[in-house]
Structure formats: C-alpha cells, structure tokens
Amino acid sequence: MALTREQLAQRVAQELQDGYYVNLGIGIPTLVANYIPEGIEVMLQSENGLLGMGQFPTEAEIDADLINAGKQTVTMAKGASIFDSAQSFAMIRGGHVDLTVLGAFEVDINGNIASYMIPGKLIKGMGGAMDLVAGADNIIVTMTHASKHGVSKLLSNCTLPLTGKGCIKRVLTDLAFIEIKNGKFYLLERAPGVSVAEIISLTEGELVVEGDVPEMQL
Amino acid sequence: MALTREQLAQRVAQELQDGYYVNLGIGIPTLVANYIPEGIEVMLQSENGLLGMGQFPTEAEIDADLINAGKQTVTMAKGASIFDSAQSFAMIRGGHVDLTVLGAFEVDINGNIASYMIPGKLIKGMGGAMDLVAGADNIIVTMTHASKHGVSKLLSNCTLPLTGKGCIKRVLTDLAFIEIKNGKFYLLERAPGVSVAEIISLTEGELVVEGDVPEMQL
Amino acid sequence: MAGFDKVVSSYEEAMAGLKDNMTVIAGGFGLCGIPENLIREIQRKGTKGLTLVSNNCGVDDFGLGILLPNRQIKKIIASYVGENAEFERQMMNGELEVELTPQGTLAEKMRAGGAGIPAFFTATGYGTPVAEGKEEREFDGRHYILEPAIKGDFAIVKAWKADRYGNLVFRKTARNFNPMAATAGKITVVEVEEIVEPGELDPDHIHTPGIYVNRLILGTFEKRIEQRTVRSDSE
C-alpha cells in the first residue's frame, strides 16, 4: 500500500534527532511536526524569521504579526527567537539547520531537484526552496513516486526547471525510501506491502536494489 | 600662524550641518565634537557599534561595556543605538554616514591617502580607516601641511602604503583648506596670517591658486 | 523637521518625490509587516512604471496587489507571487515583468545594497534558471553564482515602534524583510504603530538605527491575515 500523507510524515519523523533544528516545507513536510517521537526535542525554523515555531494559536492567541513561512498564524515555542530574513537565510545558507524536509515534482539520479515551476502552468516562484536545497547538507525530499498515470518522478534527468543541482541525497516517496549516490538511486526501504518489482517499474532512473529490502516500520 | 589642533577642529566643525551623522577619527578629529555650532545637532558614529556617542562618563557612570572606537569609556547620547560591527560597517561602507573626519600622513593630487602604516616603523594596522575612506562620499582629512623639517605631506604621489585610492576631496591642514579635483590641489582658504607663498612652498603636489584666497574665519 | 526628527505628518509628504519608473523596495512577507498605507499612497498618487522589489506582491485588494489594476508596476523582483488573478493575467500577457529571485538571495541582495557590497557569491540557484547569465565559480569544490546587490530610489518599511529619530523596533515575524529594505533605499520611508521620544527605546533593543530612516509616519493598520489557522481551545 502506498503511504498516506500522514505515514510519509511519520516516516520522516523517525529521522529526527534530539536537539535538531529543522525546517519543514509546506505540505506533507509540515505534518512531520505532528509525529515528533517521544523524548525528542526539535526546534522548527520558519524561514520568514522564526526559530522555535509553536502550534497553531487559539482564537484568542491569533496575532497577525506572527506567521510561518506558509503564511499561517502560529505561536512561538519556549525559547523561540525572532530575526530578519537575512539572518534567517544566513542560518539556512550557512548550513546551520540540521534537517530540511521539502516536497518536489521530480528528483533525479544526480541529486537534482525540480520543485518550483511547471512552465506555462505554475509560475509562482521558488520562495525559499532554492536557498534550502543549496544550504542544507541533510535534506529529505518527500513526494509521490509517480503521477496518477504511472509516470515516474524519479528520473535519470529532471525534465522541469531545477530548484537545485546535485543537492539531494534522500527521497521518501509513498512507495519507497531511497538514497541517491554515485549517480544512482539506492532502494533503502519499501512501503509496507509494496513490492520491489512495483518500485522498479515506477522508477525511471537507475535503481540499485541490494539484498532484501526491508519494509518501513511505522 | 599655523592652526592649533583646536583651531583645526573648529574649522572642521563649520562644515557640520544640522542632522548630520558624523564619524570622527582618533586625534584631532575627536576634538571636533567640542566645537559643534549652536543650534546644530549631529550624531556621532563610533565604528565599534554605537550611533549617538555622548560625552565622557563621570566616575560613577563608567561602564566597561561602553567604549568608543578609540577604546575610551564614553556615554550614550539621547536616541543612541547599539549594533554589531557588521551593521556598523554596513552604515559606513554603504555610504550612510554624512561626514567622516580623519587624519593622514600624506595625501596626493589624485585623492589618494596614506594614514595607517610607515613600513619598518609603525605597523599597527588600519582599524576602520580603509572602510571609512572607501565608504564615505564626504570626507575631510585633517593633518599638518608639512613635517617639522618642512617636507610637504601634500604630494604628487603618496610615498607610503595607501589607505585608500582616489577617495579624498577635501583636506584641512594647519596652513590651508584645500580641495582635490582633476588631479590637482585647489587652495580654498588659508590659515589666518599664513601667506599663499608659504603654502605654495610647502605643497609638493600641483597647487592651483585662483584669485584672492580668503583667510579662514574661526 | 529639524535635526534628527524624521516625523512627517501626511502620507503625501511621506511619499513626496516618488516618480514614474523609479525602483521601490518594500518590506513584508506575504501580508505580514507590509507598509500597507504607504502602498495605498502610491496607489493614490498613480505613479507608473515602477520596479517593485518585495518578497511577494500582495493579494487582489490588499498590499502591493492594489497597484496592479492601474498598471502601476512595470516589473517585480520577488520570490513568490501570483496570489491574485490580475497578477497572473498581466504576467501571462507580458504586461508585467517578473524576476523570480530566491528568498534568501533577495534578502541578501537588499542587505548588500545597503551595505556597500555590489555583489556576492551564493550557492543558491546554481544550476537553475536563476543562474542564467550569471558568473559561476567554484570555492572549495562547491559551486556558486555571483549575485548583484539591489538598491532602491525609495524603500517603504513597516515597523512597530520608532522614536522621532527613526530608530526602529519590529514586532515578531512582521520584522522579516523590513530591516534590509530600510538600508537599501535612497529615501527610506517608515510607517509605525507608535512614535516615542528619543531615549525611550532601549539602545540595545533597536533593530534598525535611525541613520537609515529619512521619513517616519504614524499609521493605523488593518494587518490582514492570509491564512487564519487556529487550534481549538481544548487542545
């Protein structure tokens, strides 16, 4: 069974470590905050200028001056700090964020990522995504493995305009957890009940399958 | 009569305008603060991170955490702000300071200035001087016109290592107020009782004297 | 207005001198911390051919979006746009030039513009459409591109509090691009919720020193919320 959005978030959350500063992109990555393991503390960085993002506010707490990068009203966690956009991206671009999770349209075997633009269709802009992929060492991309029509999004070469070049090492799709190295995809884990054969058939870029591929534990 | 240090400071102070943000270098420039004309407000920038430098503290006010760029204990004027060194030099290098006053060993007809190093003798460093001369449009250099031995410091070409290239337009010496343009010195004013002939004799670089040269009003 | 008193009494005075075809840098992220009344004054003046530099372009009837119907914007430099229909229409028709710029690069370009740095290298955008026409260089085995600074004829800024000298304090995430924008305008105009006397702000807590501020005006703000997300009180 392909992972649900919630399960994707759950699996990513297993990669969190105590004391991590984490930037979660819009969409599925945002859900990761709901699955932080017991006994682990992380601080969420929101690139509009907040480190230590808290939960959504109650009606009474709503403050127009306090939003996250998705423009949602939020609160501050204990020990939060506020800073300007240059400082925020100094953190991101200087490699100070421990883990970045973001979505994508396509990734390829060379670690390229396309996530911000579909020419002629979606041209809203990259926001902070180009900074995030260029600045972080530790990135997890979450995405669906293929389109509804079965067209793979894990490619030999991205077809859409790139968000970043050679910067992605780990991809979690609804079917598989994959590492990218040496110009190849490596299958690390498969979604519960999903066969290796199915993953191979939906992966256009070269996929290396070594030994028994374990099922994800969720 | 050659100007005294206090008179140099007095003449510079006449260039102040209401609302000016001013950076005063160490030495004679510092004295300018004592001659701010009536009815004029200026704010002093100290490049270690203070805008709105006040007077020296009383014994009771002394605070080791509050010094100026000359490492002297100071106070803050009303409306002062504190910032880090990067912000301080963003102000300076971004051209936000209205007037910079600093000393020099030599200047030349191309607006070059040497003020920080005498090879083999004085090698303490440039501090903020290179930033100040490169960043400011409006600079007044204060210096003695010649050495005790009558060797001119207003030259065709600086002989000492440069602090900045082509950045000085106005020089106030103990003998004269001089403008630099088109590769020449222009004599604007002479010190009270100092003859044009004397100034010419002590100026090695080409000096243009146009019409009657007025005496400084002090 | 004498000495360091930057306070002006009308929005007309605040934006005096803004002319067609100028470049305006605006603070704000989404609709948070935007100089909403200064934008309205630009709308009222009807200034045209503007190049706007701002992370976003507002929505249909609020923020920079209100400058679209009258075609006042010639070009926008932003990281994320198109939250409104008129924007998309003008962009698709080629009536509006859009220069998409990564958010961090945009912030750094404004800061560089204010700090006398004409250009800097960044890894952001290497190998992407953003790198087109830009110099690429390797440092320590990583690839970077050279990005030029941005300066504006005007910068429009929203702060929380100011003293009359233009020392600014921002509030929560309404800070965002405002401090950088403030440094990068030839004329920097700031609107605030409260003006106090010099000496009332703690010098250690001033986010933007008054040296960057040319004009200051007291405003009242709608502060529209783009995504009103709440949890129930019982959670």
Added chain:
Amino acid sequence: MAGFDKVVSSYEEAMAGLKDNMTVIAGGFGLCGIPENLIREIQRKGTKGLTLVSNNCGVDDFGLGILLPNRQIKKIIASYVGENAEFERQMMNGELEVELTPQGTLAEKMRAGGAGIPAFFTATGYGTPVAEGKEEREFDGRHYILEPAIKGDFAIVKAWKADRYGNLVFRKTARNFNPMAATAGKITVVEVEEIVEPGELDPDHIHTPGIYVNRLILGTFEKRIEQRTVRSDSE
C-alpha cells in the same frame, strides 16, 4: 546535556576538542566584550600553532595577548594590533604572522563565513596593500576587490545573558564582533554573565539565536578598561 540545553559546567569542557593548528575566531573590540576566560582556558591548555581571527590581540597580560609568551599563536588576522611589546617583538622577528584586515572587511568576512557566502566584493582596500593578490572589478564605475569569507574551527564569544538554549543578548558596545563570530565557528563556545531559563528572554530582543551556539558557560569577568576617560561630575 539533552535537547537544546547548551550549558557546560567547566571551561575545560567548554574548549574540549581544541587542537594545535586550528583556527579560532574571537569576539571583542579592544578589551571590550572579549571572552576573557575562554582565552585563559586556551592559555592553560597550551594549544599551539593557532590562527586567531580577532579585531585586536589584547594587551600584555590580558585578552589574546596572554597567548603570546608561550608562542601559542602562529598567525593573527586582525585590523589593529601591537598594543604590547611581546607582539611587536614576535612580529618583527617573523615569529608571528600578521594579516592586517580592514575592520569592516573583517566583520563582513566573519558574517559571510557564517552565512554561506564564500566571497563578496567591497570597495574597502582597493588600491592599497590589502588588495594585493585579490581580484579587482568595477561595478557602476567604482572599483572593488573580492574578499573571501572566514570560518573557524572554534568561535569564542562573550555575551551578557543567555538562556539555556544558547539564545544570546549582548550589552552595549560589548556586542561588537561577537554576533558575527558566533555564526562562523564549527564549534561556537559562549561565556556569559547570566544564564536564564528558555522563555525568559523576549524573542524580539535576542541578538544571536541559539542555533549558532554549541556550548554555553557561566563566567565571572574582570572587564578591564583600556582607556579610562572621565569628565568631572560638575561638567
């Protein structure tokens, strides 16, 4: 030490891992805002061959100057040095390498090092000895040189207050180079006068977010004054 608690209990622990020939970036201007006890710990450890990056090098018996007698410093990158005799002796004898760097360029190099900017252009130093061996380029008719960023194996920082998460607040001009230094160390160690619980510092007033801080220690400080200038009470 769990989660985000950065507090360590000894100076030995604070500087653990510092090894010969490493690069150390230090905050402070003159003797103001220097991490005096962290420097003493480096002296005590006897680490040698260090490259120090700091605006100044202290005086004979205080600040970075105390690392000179035992020849612990191989090279110093600074804007203004030589406030003590041993420094001059070592420099003149070629025992100490000195890279003089303009103060603003030094601050910007540290900031760039922390912000992922490998190099930037600046007008400062163009046409001077500082420009030797550096790329020169014209932008809009002005001359600039390309300056590389600086990063350190360690950064040592003095702040006023911190919470246990390493969020820092500086006091008056003791701020100076400290915030930039804090961003540019692989391991950033901070000593402070007071440690409070997370949540006690106003998020809007934090100068350095804890993300930059690896270790935090409570110290007591001499805060020596270099130029004690006073006016009489009656003035």
